[in-house]
Amino acid sequence: MNGRRRVGVMGGTFDPVHHGHLVAGSEVAHIFALDEVIFVPTGEPYQKSGRDISSAEDRYLMTVIATASNPRFSVSRVDIDRPGPTYTIDTLRDLADANGPGTDLYFITGADALANILTWHDVDALFGLAHFIGCTRPGHRLTGQGLPDGKVSLVEIPALAISSSECRHRVAAGEPVWYLVPDGVVQYIAKRGLYQRAGQNNKNHE
Numbered sequence: 445m446n447g448r449r450r451v452g453v454m455g456g457t458f459d460p461v462h463h464g465h466l467v468a469g470s471e472v473a474h475i476f477a478l479d480e481v482i483f484v485p486t487g488e489p490y491q492k493s494g495r496d497i498s499s500a501e502d503r504y505l506m507t508v509i510a511t512a513s514n515p516r517f518s519v520s521r522v523d524i525d526r527p528g529p530t531y532t533i534d535t536l537r538d539l540a541d542a543n544g545p546g547t548d549l550y551f552i553t554g555a556d557a558l559a560n561i562l563t564w565h566d567v568d569a570l571f572g573l574a575h576f577i578g579c580t581r582p583g584h585r586l587t588g589q590g591l592p593d594g595k596v597s598l599v600e601i602p603a604l605a606i607s608s609s610e611c612r613h614r615v616a617a618g619e620p621v622w623y624l625v626p627d628g629v630v631q632y633i634a635k636r637g638l639y640q641r642a643g644q645n646n647k648n649h650e
């Protein structure tokens with residue numbers, strides 16, 4: 445190692461954060477010898493405007509609860525404190541500034557998001573700010589097609605067929621989410637009454 449800090453950045457809506465997210469962060473941290481993984485809940489996710497999203501504070505607090513026991517995991521407010529929709533370029537610029545020049549950033553994203561990577565704006569600037577890691581998840585195939593060499597790695601995550609939408613559906617249907625999300629998140633969802641109204645939370649998944 446060259447003494448530079450290696451920091452993973454895991455962006456997501458985290459509505460709610462679940463064990464798939466946590467396993468992905470843990471696995472990538474292991475494979476890439478990361479010193480830290482920063483979970484970054486999005487502000488207003490412009491791609492998910494088809495449904496009502498839980499407040500940024502609820503999503504932030506669930507992410508804090510879920511990551512609290514892991515000394516290498518932390519949570520950043522950069523996206524939820526920045527007004528307007530979240531763009532990855534802003535996330536990476538803010539975190540690069542906050543962490544200083546001795547840090548290399550590794551942006552961790554799902555294979556689903558990676559497939560759209562070239563449609564994100566300012567792709568060259570993005571690749572200048574971070575190395576990109578695309579994680580598989582059940583139902584998504586790994587493909588590096590069209591992605592620039594050396595800037596993107598693809599990693600297979602132990603299959604956990606969990607998604608936030610499935611968790612929201614289950615809560616709305618009165619089904620348990622124990623062991624799909626961390627215990628404290630189960631209790632936070634109940635305490636705050638999140639995801640109770642199916643129509644409100646699952647508009648674009650029916």
Ligand code: ATP
Binds near residue numbers: 463464552554556557
């Ligand atoms: P939704 O069902 O609402 O789309 P989600 O489960 O995909 O939610 P996000 O907050 O959108 O959760 O995910 C953040 C990132 O984590 C995305 O890049 C996504 O691909 C990745 N991810 C989500 N679930 C898993 C999983 N089970 N295994 C590996 N990566 C995952």
Ligand code: MG
């Ligand atoms: Mg998703």
